[in-house]
Amino acid sequence: VALAEVRTPRARVERFLFAPVAARPAAAFRVALAVALAVVFWPPWVERPAPGVILAALGALGILLVLFALGVRTRLTGLVLAAMLLPLVSVPGRQKSRQVMLFVLTALSVGTPRAPATGPMWPIRLIQLQLTALYGVNAIAKSTPAFLGGDVLVGMAEMLPNFVVDLSDRILRLGPLAIPVALAAPLGVAVEYVLAVAFWFPRLRWPAAALGCAFHASLSRVVRIGVLDVASIFLYLAFLLPLAQRERVR
Amino acid sequence: VRTATGSVRADSVLFAVLVLVLVVSAPWLRVYHSITVVRVEAREIGPGAVARPLPLPAGFRRLGYLGDRPGFLETLAPQFARHTAEQRRAGNVSEGAAVEWTVRWSRDSMRLDQARTFVFEGAARGAR
Numbered sequence: 001v002a003l004a005e006v007r008t009p010r011a012r013v014e015r016f017l018f019a020p021v022a023a024r025p026a027a028a029f030r031v032a033l034a035v036a037l038a039v040v041f042w043p044p045w046v047e048r049p050a051p052g053v054i055l056a057a058l059g060a061l062g063i064l065l066v067l068f069a070l071g072v073r074t075r076l077t078g079l080v081l082a083a084m085l086l087p088l089v090s091v092p093g094r095q096k097s098r099q100v101m102l103f104v105l106t107a108l109s110v111g112t113p114r115a116p117a118t119g120p121m122w123p124i125r126l127i128q129l130q131l132t133a134l135y136g137v138n139a140i141a142k143s144t145p146a147f148l149g150g151d152v153l154v155g156m157a158e159m160l161p162n163f164v165v166d167l168s169d170r171i172l173r174l175g176p177l178a179i180p181v182a183l184a185a186p187l188g189v190a191v192e193y194v195l196a197v198a199f200w201f202p203r204l205r206w207p208a209a210a211l212g213c214a215f216h217a218s219l220s221r222v223v224r225i226g227v228l229d230v231a232s233i234f235l236y237l238a239f240l241l242p243l244a245q246r247e248r249v250r
Numbered sequence: 251v252r253t254a255t256g257s258v259r260a261d262s263v264l265f266a267v268l269v270l271v272l273v274v275s276a277p278w279l280r281v282y283h284s285i286t287v288v289r290v291e292a293r294e295i296g297p298g299a300v301a302r303p304l305p306l307p308a309g310f311r312r313l314g315y316l317g318d319r320p321g322f323l324e325t326l327a328p329q330f331a332r333h334t335a336e337q338r339r340a341g342n343v344s345e346g347a348a349v350e351w352t353v354r355w356s357r358d359s360m361r362l363d364q365a366r367t368f369v370f371e372g373a374a375r376g377a378r
Contacts, residue, residue, distance in 0.1 A: 017261075017262075019252065021252070103275070110264055111264070118252065122264075122265045126265070129272055133276040133279060151359045152285055156282075159286070159313060159314065160314060
């Protein structure tokens, strides 16, 4: 009877969203998030010498990050951190990475119980959905004949200063590989579609993570996208860490 | 069942609100919108309509992201005028010669099938 109950759609949804999070992987994820937040919100935008009030705010952010990483009143420190970081999202340079990380911080903080107990899985599901949104939105945006034909990549390499390759002969050179742009463009879009979907299948998670790391390593030799690589790869942890507590079978 | 607020219903509402935030903010994660490919050429038109290419400043070789900005020509024209005047002052343009700037562009393609020419006459400046 118990097995039948678990198989009902309602029970599946309940398990998907409200299963308890495993404490140790959750703590590891929180520490990784604090590090990723420090990287993505690192303040090269602060004028030097910085005014005292800015230094004080940075000091407060640093202390809150450490408290958050240590799990000291996680919900409160996380929400205060999110409120302090929110105005920085629009500072030019790393807006997309900051948007991703701020959403992760907010979801995790809101979904942490006030009492010192392990929380539900739904904040982790939100972070997983963020990964799908990040790759999915970009894959869909690039699914146009112009992009898939390679013209857009050639044009971007000609126009944009953050492109570090010359594609004027329509060949993308990556180490010993020489790939026609008309092949590289649809291949890149296909990889983004795969990464948007594959992590949801447990057996495909590690291959998808390897594919994603290879994709971002290749991408960094074509175009500089700041720390969006870091933010994207950080999100893989929401799938790779054993965050869902295993049920004991009696 | 484990909850953050103590109530499955309240947790479900929070989850739904954050999903909505995620969906609404997802378009801002786009790294590619469209690209306007622009090429600029400058020529000196001397007596007898003899044309001589003029070297371009680096800023005109890679103009950056002009994606969805329709009025990029209007921002380029004053730069052409300024650069032409500087070249005349520096003596890099022959006395009385006109300077012709040609902008060719296309959006999301390398066809560069649209063009506009700006001519700065030797005596009086103007655009054609």
